[in-house]
Amino acid sequence: MPTKRKDGRIQTSVTITNSLTGERKKVYVYGYTEDEVKRELNRVKLDNGKEILMPTFKKWADEWLKIKSDDVSPTTINSYKDSLRLHISPILDKYKLKDITPSLVRVVLRNIPTQRTKEYCYIIINAILNQALREDLINKNPCINVKKPKSKPKEASIITNEEFNMLLNSAKSAKNTQFEIILRLAFDTGMRRSEICALRWEDIDFNKNIIHVRHAIKIDRYAPIETRFSIGEPKTDYGIRDIALTGILKLNLQKHQIRQKEFFKNKNRILSLKDFVFMSQHHLRLGNFIQPDNITHEFVKLKRKAGIKSDITFKSFRHTCLTSLAEANIPAKAIQAHAGHANASFTLNRYVHRTEKMEQEVGDFLNKRNESL
Known part of the structure; x- marks a missing residue:
């Protein structure tokens, strides 16, 4: 039920549920008129709190690892975790998915010393953001605007x-x-x-x-x-x-x-x-x-x-x-x-x-x- 605040604004709330994680959160909306409050309330309901509940890269990367664990071996999952921990997470973890830009992806790649590791990390970031795109968490994958690094596999030596x-x-x-x-x-x-x-x-x-x-x-x-x-x-x-x-x-x-x-x-x-x-x-x-x-x-x-x-x-x-x-x-x-x-x-x-x-x-x-x- 709407209440009047000391600053003159009208306040009300709505509880929204994250369809992906099941997380419930009470969101407060404000306005100086009942129409303003109603419009803001409708905006939050229509969006289902997408903007408010938007996960950080870290939270979504953890969810992505759970999704991938059904398709790949534990060894591959550990390889993903190592790349995230060493090269990707220190830069991207704190950002919400919607705030990750092509420039941020390039910063991650720029700080990686070897071409093969750059390529592998790009593949991981791209896969994480593509999954977010399929889940309607973001409207565009910023990796589209980043050139994929290419590496030439090192040929193993033959034992004589x-x-x-x-x-x-x-x-x-x-x-x-x-x-x-x-x-x-x-x-x-x-x-x-x-x-x-x-x-x-x-x-x-x-x-x-x-x-x-x-x-x-x-x-x-x-x-x-x-x-x-x-x-x-x-x-x-x-x-x-x-x-x-x-x-x-x-x-x-x-x-x-x-x-x-x-x-x-x-x-x-x-x-x-x-x-x-x-x-x-x-x-x-x-x-x-x-x-x-x-x-x-x-x-x-x-x-x-x-x-x-x-x-x-x-x-x-x-x-x-x-x-x-x-x-x-x-x-x-x-x-x-x-x-x-x-x-x-x-x-x-x-x-x-x-x-x-x-x-x-x-x-x-x-x-x-x-x-x-």
Whole structure:
């Protein structure tokens, strides 16, 4: 009910509800005449308090992360959170969505040192504001007027046979037999770190010479340490696949299994098919899976010990394996299935590298074609 204030104005209120969050808020309107109050009251009702309840970028970014969590993996969500925390939020968080301008987006991008990170942050900001546009929170996405940064993906190095042998010798000299098997597995299969860590003995069929890739280690860096690592499915649905088990890898895995059985016997325990192929050596986690980051750290140590100067990383094994399949003229669809990707074009564009052997085969083919003429 309208009331008269001491300053002569008429005051009344209306409760509005944010249709997105369910938040209710009482809004007071003022005027010197009843008509003025009525007009202001109607404006607030028609707008449903959109202007008043307009969320800040921070609040909407949090909501957007919840929306995206239904579509992407926890690892991707954590990647979004890291980019927001490090580069985007310090500048945009305090602004309401309607107040974000192309200039503010450019300020964010200008303060980012690398081109690839600029491109990634632009993609995130654009996605957040596009979602706000679809929810009718804003009338225009300011990213439309900002040129998208472009970066050239850094091509991963291929591991040479010499480097692979150097890594194996480095693992042998360190008496790290478990990591020696991991190196061989990565070289022969191109499996992801997370898939290697989640591999159980029941996933290896020594009779049919097949490795069943069914699980992967999921990492939530924002979760408490005790729940940070968990067992889940591979990165995509296509990641669930079967991979051929080579003869030399089979022999090494069987020897590794015998060593594990002996180790467990000394601990008064029987190795089961449910046990992990690669186990943590830490006394508090004995028998549990190893963490993907540990593979990276161990690889760096062995690479340094071996004296390898190139810029290869553990992920280079994946590139090396898939490139070698392409060199052998394996069909693109088969390479895609081996990699666990959604389509062959992504596999070929991102993971298969042009090599001298490929170019030589092209030259040989053209020479034979010319001879036939």
